[in-house]
Amino acid sequence: MGWGFNEIVREKIKILGVNGRSVSNSELAVALDLVSDKGKRDMYRALIDMRKRGEIIRVKPGLHAWIGKSKADNELRRKIWRVIRARRTVAISDLVELTGASVEYVKDYIQMLSRREIVKPLKAKGNWKYQLINDPVIMPEDTDNANKMRKYRQQKKAEALAALDAADLAIKKAKEIISTDDQQ
Secondary structure (H helix, E strand, O other): OOOOHHHHHHHHHHHHOHHHOEEEHHHHHHHOOOOOHHHHHHHHHHHHHHHHHOOEEEEEOOEEEEOOOOHHHHHHHHHHHHHHHHHOEEEHHHHHHHHOOOHHHHHHHHHHHHHOOOEEEEEEOOEEEEEEOOOOOOOOOOOHHHHHHHHHHHHHHHHHHHHHHHHHHHHHHHHHHHHHHHHO
C-alpha cells in the first residue's frame, strides 16, 4: 500500500513521540531525511493538518507532542458538526437520526457549543432547535471533558500520595517494632 507524505510524517512522529515525548521540527526532519526547503514545508503543512485534527499539540514553537485521537469519537463529532453547518438550524432528534450518535452524546456536544456561543437554542412549535450563530469553520474541540479528567487525575494522585504516606508510616512502625524485638 502506498502511503502519502502525511501518513509517513504521522508514523514518524508517533514513533519519535512515544510515551508523550516532545518532538522538535528539526528532529522530525532528520528522521524523515528532509534536506530541501520544499520537503520541510511539506512537513510543516502535515504538522498543521495533524494539529487541526487534534492528533498533535504544539508544546511550543517548533516542538510537538503526539496525543492521538479516538477515531470513532472524533468522527461522530465531525458528522454532527457537518450537519449543523449544513442545516444551520437543527433539532437534537435530527442530529441523532442523521449521525447515528446517541441522544446523550448529541446533547453534550450541543451544550458545549451553546456554552461557547456557537449555537443558540430556539423554541419552535414546542420543540427545541439549535441555530448556528457563530461559525468558526474549524470544528470546535470539547475541552470540558479534558478539564474534568484533569481534576479527576489530580484527585486520584492526591489519594495515592496519601496512601503512600500512610504505607510509609506503617513500614517505619513495623521496622521499629522489629528492631526493638531484635534488641530484646
